[in-house]
Ligand SMILES: O=C(O)CCC(=O)C(=O)O
């Protein structure tokens with residue numbers, strides 16, 4: 204069976220001929236309190252063989268995690284108008300609220316059965332909006348000639364007016380991490396029948412790596428092993444799941460694996476999760492590292508920001524809007540590749 208992700212990656216070919224030592228049937232757990240050399244060995248194995256691992260003893264207080272999940276559940280239970288006010292189409296950074304079936308993640312373009320809210324971190328992202336100011340006030344204060352309309356490097360987050368404390372709780376959680384964060388809500392879905400929807404369709408992540416917290420005890424995240432079997436990532440309170448994304452796979456010339464995963468919530472319970480996608484500065488050129496070129500470079504250099512923008516925009520904007528914005532984004536980000 205050949206399985207290409209939305210990114211069209213090729214090593215995600217799966218077959219029943221794979222040697223056992225090259226496959227996996229469970230997600231490794233790495234205890235960060237172990238001696239450093241042991242942690243490094245476990246990381247190397249997990250990143251090169253599996254592309255996914257869980258971490259324990261990470262030192263982020265459980266109370267901060269519980270608080271952000273309770274804020275998330277309250278936000279998703281607001282009425283639709285309150286959530287639409289923070290819709291990503293009201294901003295410039297492709298961040299904000301995404302309703303059910305607004306986005307597709309897998310290559311079949313089947314809409315995802317989740318709603319989500321995402322934001323980015325950066326000193327510029329919130330400079331116009333005090334915690335309780337709404338987006339209209341924020342827009343009036345911004346200078347239209349300013350480069351603030353540029354995507355990614357200096358766009359603005361939008362926060363829902365109906366829940367001002369959401370920004371505080373998310374920022375507190377986020378200050379322990381970095382890059383772009385998201386909260387997702389997956390309703391229970393039907394288990395049987397032809398062509399079932401997915402909470403998130405099969406995909407690989409875009410940035411370098413993802414740190415994901417699964418809320419509650421709702422097993423639904425599945426990872427594809429090289430034998431073509433879907434392996435469950437069990438939710439374990441007090442741990443995070445970490446997975447390699449496509450940028451780090453490109454950077455390491457596929458030494459590190461960016462592994463296909465999906466969400467199927469057939470537990471009958473509501474599920475919430477909180478991924479943070481971590482990458483380099485959006486001006487960085489991602490080019491296979493010299494130490495990983497034994498088989499020749501598999502990828503051309505790309506500017507990180509343009510890569511992220513294209514991957515996000517293709518499943519969120521209609522064709523005309525995508526083409527229109529692409530020109531702007533290429534102008535904004537392409538010079539960096541010639542440096
Ligand atoms: O909700 C999850 O467990 C996974 C989310 C995910 O894969 C993503 O947002 O890229």
Ligand SMILES: [Fe+2]
Pocket residue numbers: 406407408464
């Ligand atoms: Fe993902």
